[in-house]
Amino acid sequence: MSNISLAEKMKAVHSDIRGPVFEEANRMRQNGIDVLRLNTGNPGVFGFGLPESLRSAIAGRLDEAVPYCDLRGMPAARAAIFNYHKKKGLPNISEDDIFVGNGVSELVTMALLPLLNPGDEVLIPAPDYSLWTNSVHIAGGTPVHYICDEQNFWYPDPADIRARVTPKTKAILIINPNNPTGAVYPDEILREIAQIARENNLVVFADEIYDRLVMDGLKHTSMGTFCPDLFCVTFNGLSKSHIVCGFRCGWMIFSGNKAIAKDYIAGIRQLAAMRLCANAIMQLAIPAALEDEESTREMLVPGGRLYEQREACCSVLDTIDGLTYVKNHAAFYIFPKLDAKRFNITDDNQFAFDYLHEKHVMIIPGRGFNWPQPDHFRIVMLPEPEALADAMRKLKDFLATYRQG
Ligand SMILES: Cc1ncc(COP(=O)(O)O)c(C=O)c1O
Numbered sequence: 001m002s003n004i005s006l007a008e009k010m011k012a013v014h015s016d017i018r019g020p021v022f023e024e025a026n027r028m029r030q031n032g033i034d035v036l037r038l039n040t041g042n043p044g045v046f047g048f049g050l051p052e053s054l055r056s057a058i059a060g061r062l063d064e065a066v067p068y069c070d071l072r073g074m075p076a077a078r079a080a081i082f083n084y085h086k087k088k089g090l091p092n093i094s095e096d097d098i099f100v101g102n103g104v105s106e107l108v109t110m111a112l113l114p115l116l117n118p119g120d121e122v123l124i125p126a127p128d129y130s131l132w133t134n135s136v137h138i139a140g141g142t143p144v145h146y147i148c149d150e151q152n153f154w155y156p157d158p159a160d161i162r163a164r165v166t167p168k169t170k171a172i173l174i175i176n177p178n179n180p181t182g183a184v185y186p187d188e189i190l191r192e193i194a195q196i197a198r199e200n201n202l203v204v205f206a207d208e209i210y211d212r213l214v215m216d217g218l219k220h221t222s223m224g225t226f227c228p229d230l231f232c233v234t235f236n237g238l239s240k241s242h243i244v245c246g247f248r249c250g251w252m253i254f255s256g257n258k259a260i261a262k263d264y265i266a267g268i269r270q271l272a273a274m275r276l277c278a279n280a281i282m283q284l285a286i287p288a289a290l291e292d293e294e295s296t297r298e299m300l301v302p303g304g305r306l307y308e309q310r311e312a313c314c315s316v317l318d319t320i321d322g323l324t325y326v327k328n329h330a331a332f333y334i335f336p337k338l339d340a341k342r343f344n345i346t347d348d349n350q351f352a353f354d355y356l357h358e359k360h361v362m363i364i365p366g367r368g369f370n371w372p373q374p375d376h377f378r379i380v381m382l383p384e385p386e387a388l389a390d391a392m393r394k395l396k397d398f399l400a401t402y403r404q405g
Helices: 020-030 052-058 075-087 103-112 131-138 158-164 187-200 258-274 282-291 305-317 348-359 385-399
Strands: 098-102 121-126 142-149 169-175 203-207 231-237 249-256 377-380
Touching (some): 020 348, 075 098, 075 231, 075 249, 075 282, 098 103, 103 131, 103 203, 103 231, 103 249, 103 258, 131 142, 158 187, 169 187, 187 203, 231 258, 249 282, 305 385, 348 377
Parallel strands (some): 121 169, 169 203, 203 231
Antiparallel strands (some): 098 249
């Protein structure tokens, strides 16, 4: 028999969050080495418990989740999602504009497949959460990365976006709050991006899965509120805000000018029908979760875990020579920069391997987020403050003598 070769559309796909550094960490663990894994934003493995509101919403109701449900999602779940986004100001939405999925991850592919013909381009932030870049490849399109500006709090650079629009550009993605930078974008930037989409007839994708995880008194505005005349797809879910990554619970919602997207929406409906429905059990939790703002909020204020973990992490980062960072105002990620000259950094993967081998802490190199230079990496700030501060002290110690090459 001849070899089975990898399909062309898969060749550019890379998931570094569970890639070579992750595999090496697993090998080390199998050999009895205790590795602190700061690779995925998976709060459940760091002792964050299931919120009681979700536990009681599901308890005793398994029988309701036995049959396939509506291909768009259970009516009660969609009603709650509708109310949530109505309150956030998304224009021209209805319960029929919502598709519940097995996490946002599944829905991204579902949203891209009916849009893209071979060679069609999608504007994606750099750094990005690589799900999006990978999914564009798989859908046959071409990801084109626009720069988020570290000198300007990691906000997208509208001039750079404009420069990258071509006749093949079909859509633009905004990840706000952002993974891996933790930035929350101001309204002026969102308005400017909406204007670029307007001038170039682009579909707007807004990944807002971290919108409930905003700190420091900042307010999150949904991108769709600036796009009443454009077609916008907003993505959200419970994985992060309610600590239930394993439930696989996400949704997307269409807003704005839906009249121009009838065929596209019919395509999405076909894909949703093909997989019959999303996991029904987790949908029972959606109404309770979206009413329970408190369990999320208490993590984000002084004394709360996410707030204190960030403070603990930053207080050590502040003391590391040759390392700079922009403090995140949302989520639990930070994307520091290494002084490339000082450490002679030419390979960020090598840096991640070296830190892992020497200090038994796993971080993900910037290339995992499609960052074009080898001088960044992402820290997941989910361990308890002292454990995180300890990992950062190890980083400081490691960098004190580290030189690459
Ligand atoms: C920006 C972003 N979008 C989507 C996802 C996927 O979320 P889900 O668990 O809903 O598939 C993640 C997960 O880390 C993320 O960071």
